[in-house]
Amino acid sequence: MPARYEFNISTRIVYGRNAAAQMGEIAGGFNLKKIQLITDKGVANSGTLEFLLRPLKDAGIAAIIYDDVEYNPTVQTVDKAAQQFRDEACEGVISVGGGSPIDAGKCVGVLATNAGSASDYLGIDKVKNPAVPVICVPTTAGTAAEITDVAVLNDPTKKQKMGMRSPHVAAAVAMLDPVLTLTLPPEPTRDSGLDALTHAIESYISVNAWRVTDTLNLKAIELIGRYLRTAVHNGNDIEARDGMLTASLLAGMGFHHTKLCLVHAITLPFGGIYNVPHGVSNAIVLPHAMKFMLPGAVSKYVDIAMTLGEDVSGMSERAAAEKAVEAVEQLSNDVNLPTGLAPYGVKEEDLPKLSESIADNFMVPLSPRIAKAEDILEICKAAM
Numbered sequence: 001m002p003a004r005y006e007f008n009i010s011t012r013i014v015y016g017r018n019a020a021a022q023m024g025e026i027a028g029g030f031n032l033k034k035i036q037l038i039t040d041k042g043v044a045n046s047g048t049l050e051f052l053l054r055p056l057k058d059a060g061i062a063a064i065i066y067d068d069v070e071y072n073p074t075v076q077t078v079d080k081a082a083q084q085f086r087d088e089a090c091e092g093v094i095s096v097g098g099g100s101p102i103d104a105g106k107c108v109g110v111l112a113t114n115a116g117s118a119s120d121y122l123g124i125d126k127v128k129n130p131a132v133p134v135i136c137v138p139t140t141a142g143t144a145a146e147i148t149d150v151a152v153l154n155d156p157t158k159k160q161k162m163g164m165r166s167p168h169v170a171a172a173v174a175m176l177d178p179v180l181t182l183t184l185p186p187e188p189t190r191d192s193g194l195d196a197l198t199h200a201i202e203s204y205i206s207v208n209a210w211r212v213t214d215t216l217n218l219k220a221i222e223l224i225g226r227y228l229r230t231a232v233h234n235g236n237d238i239e240a241r242d243g244m245l246t247a248s249l250l251a252g253m254g255f256h257h258t259k260l261c262l263v264h265a266i267t268l269p270f271g272g273i274y275n276v277p278h279g280v281s282n283a284i285v286l287p288h289a290m291k292f293m294l295p296g297a298v299s300k301y302v303d304i305a306m307t308l309g310e311d312v313s314g315m316s317e318r319a320a321a322e323k324a325v326e327a328v329e330q331l332s333n334d335v336n337l338p339t340g341l342a343p344y345g346v347k348e349e350d351l352p353k354l355s356e357s358i359a360d361n362f363m364v365p366l367s368p369r370i371a372k373a374e375d376i377l378e379i380c381k382a383a384m
């Protein structure tokens with residue numbers, strides 16, 4: 001348990017149905033005359049950008065588009081987008097999409113005022129100068145990248161994912177409009193929603209948790225239990241989309257402070273090496289890692305079970321705690337989560353070496369029960 005707690009979200013949060021219509025006013029508030037809009041091809045082809053380009057045009061703000069961000073964005077992609085930013089003399093960034101374009105946009109904002117390549121700033125507190133104004137607009141509900149001070153980039157030459165963590169990485173504004181998530185297809189809705197669930201659970205059981213983050217995380221878990229199924233199976237339901245976007249935000253506010261633990265430590269290399277979608281790998285590993293961590297957080301597991309609607313009356317505390325794992329598995333099944341990592345190309349023979357390196361990740365000791373390499377190997381095998 002830390003000696004003291006702090007709570008600080010430096011990103012201004014603007015939330016509301018049709019909030020995107022205010023983008024001109026918000027970007028204009030920074031005196032921006034030309035912005036670079038960073039996104040991916042999926043968002044660019046979905047028609048979503050019109051919700052933002054129209055109010056920008058009305059406010060007299062020019063926009064150039066960089067829509068070449070891939071899933072698990074690379075250092076090279078960020079460097080390329082930053083070059084366009086400089087060539088076009090842009091003044092600010094609006095990043096639109098899931099965690100990938102949002103993280104890429106946050107890094108471009110940094111490179112606009114810090115010379116060199118994104119690779120120079122990977123690690124903790126390596127960024128010297130404040131970024132240009134970055135406004136993040138999520139079109140998925142899960143990563144909460146719009147409010148965190150970290151961006152994760154892939155370096156294919158080193159076959160690893162690394163975070164750029166600094167107060168200067170945090171966006172100036174997070175603009176959350178549930179209407180923009182209505183067209184997200186079922187699979188990414190499921191994957192991002194289960195990522196948010198993983199965030200909320202990991203932050204709730206983290207050794208860094210305290211009552212403020214607990215409150216945020218339990219509300220997030222409750223909303224995900226109530227709305228994820230509907231958001232996946234009936235994507236046009238604005239109530240469900242709104243609930244999921246709020247849940248993602250709340251969990252983000254929680255884990256921004258507590259950090260995450262065993263699940264995210266385990267799945268980090270699966271993204272870097274095999275390109276497994278982040279939410280999928282987390283959700284597949286989650287119940288297996290939860291079973292391992294249960295003895296370290298029994299009463300908190302009971303809270304999770306009850307928050308997910310399980311009836312635990314008359315049960316022993318231990319039996320009630322196990323209901324949390326069952327509830328998570330049930331929710332994952334209900335939204336058609338694949339059951340194993342092997343179909344995504346994860347190779348069993350790689351696991352012993354991977355488990356050794358995962359055991360050294362800083363997130364492992366933040367778990368309520370600390371896993372050794374051999375424990376991690378067992379969890380990974382169970383998740384295959």
Ligand SMILES: [Fe+2]
Pocket residue numbers: 143195199264278282
């Ligand atoms: Fe995550």
